[in-house]
Amino acid sequence: MSNSASERRSFGARLTQAMQDRGPLCVGIDPHPALLAQWGLADDAAALRTFSHSVLEATADIAAAIKPQVALFERHGSRGLGVLEEILAEARELGVLTIADAKRGDIGSTMQAYAEAWLADGSPLAADSLTVSPYLGFESLRPALDLAAETGRGIFVLALTSNPEGASVQHVGGQDSVARRIIEAVAQENSRVTAGLGSVGLVVGATVAAVARDLGIDLPGSFAPLLAPGLGAQGATATDMREDFGHAWSQVLASSSRGILKAGPSVEGLRAATLETISSLQG
Numbered sequence: 001m002s003n004s005a006s007e008r009r010s011f012g013a014r015l016t017q018a019m020q021d022r023g024p025l026c027v028g029i030d031p032h033p034a035l036l037a038q039w040g041l042a043d044d045a046a047a048l049r050t051f052s053h054s055v056l057e058a059t060a061d062i063a064a065a066i067k068p069q070v071a072l073f074e075r076h077g078s079r080g081l082g083v084l085e086e087i088l089a090e091a092r093e094l095g096v097l098t099i100a101d102a103k104r105g106d107i108g109s110t111m112q113a114y115a116e117a118w119l120a121d122g123s124p125l126a127a128d129s130l131t132v133s134p135y136l137g138f139e140s141l142r143p144a145l146d147l148a149a150e151t152g153r154g155i156f157v158l159a160l161t162s163n164p165e166g167a168s169v170q171h172v173g174g175q176d177s178v179a180r181r182i183i184e185a186v187a188q189e190n191s192r193v194t195a196g197l198g199s200v201g202l203v204v205g206a207t208v209a210a211v212a213r214d215l216g217i218d219l220p221g222s223f224a225p226l227l228a229p230g231l232g233a234q235g236a237t238a239t240d241m242r243e244d245f246g247h248a249w250s251q252v253l254a255s256s257s258r259g260i261l262k263a264g265p266s267v268e269g270l271r272a273a274t275l276e277t278i279s280s281l282q283g
C-alpha cells in the first residue's frame with residue numbers, strides 16, 4: 001500500500017518492525033545469467049520479470065526486505081530498468097521493504113540526481129532505501145541523506161564490504177581506519193535515535209564482520225542497521241555471523257541472494273529456502 005512521506009514512519013522504525021515480525025533476512029534479487037539459465041529462462045528482460053515475480057511471490061510476506069541488485073537489471077538496458085520499476089512497485093503493494101542495491105556515489109550536484117531517482121516520492125525507481133558509496137567523501141552523500149530523511153526512506157553506506165579487495169581501501173589507517181571514520185559519520189547521522197534502528201545504515205559484509213573488532217570499531221554504538229551481504233554463496237553461515245557480529249547482532253539484516261535463488265524456479269522451493277535461512281538466523 002502506498003502512502004505519502006508525511007504519513008510514512010521512518011525507514012529505521014519500519015525496518016525495526018519488519019525484523020521483529022519476520023526475522024533478520026533480506027532476500028537478494030540477483031538475476032545472474034547463470035541463474036536464469038538454471039531456471040530454464042532466456043537472458044532477456046521478459047525473463048527478469050518472471051524471475052523477479054517468482055522471488056516476490058515466494059518471499060514478500062516472510063522476508064524483512066528484498067534487495068534487487070540494480071546492475072543485473074541495468075545490463076538489459078531500458079527494458080531491464082522497466083522491470084525493476086515494476087518490481088519495486090509490486091514490492092510496495094505487497095508491503096515488503098526494498099533496498100535498491102545501486103551503490104551510488106558522486107559529487108554532490110550529481111548525487112542530488114541519484115537521490116531524486118531512488119528516494120523521491122513519485123519517482124518510477126523509488127525504493128525504501130538505497131546503498132551508497134562514501135568514497136567520494138562522506139559529505140558528498142548529503143543530498144541523499146537529506147532526501148531520505150525528508151521522505152522517510154533509508155540509506156545504507158558501504159563501510160566494510162564483503163569482498164577481499166575492500167580491505168585495500170577500507171582498512172587503511174589501522175585503529176583510525178577509513179571504515180571507522182565512515183561508521184562514526186553514520187553514528188552521527190543517527191545521533192537522535194534512542195531506541196530501535198536509525199534510518200542511516202551501514203553495509204558490513206557477513207564475511208568480514210570480525211574485522212570490525214580487530215579495527216577497534218564499535219558497531220552497536222552507531223544505532224545503524226547493518227546490511228550484511230555474504231550469507232550463503234560467499235561462504236558466511238548464520239553461526240559465523242552471530243559470533244562475528246557479537247553485541248551488534250540485533251542490528252544485523254543478513255542478506256542472501258544466490259544461496260536462496262538457486263532453490264528456484266519453483267516458488268515452493270524458494271519459499272522453503274527462505275524459511276530455512278530465517279530459521280538458521282533465529283536459531
Ligand SMILES: O=c1ccn([C@@H]2O[C@H](COP(=O)(O)O)[C@@H](O)[C@H]2O)c(=O)[nH]1
Nearest residue numbers: 069161162163205229233234256257258
Ligand atoms: O559488501 C557487499 C555489498 C554488496 N553486495 C551485494 O550483495 C549481493 C550478494 O549476493 P550473493 O549471491 O548472496 O553473494 C550481490 O548483489 C552483491 O553485489 C555484496 O555481496 N557485498
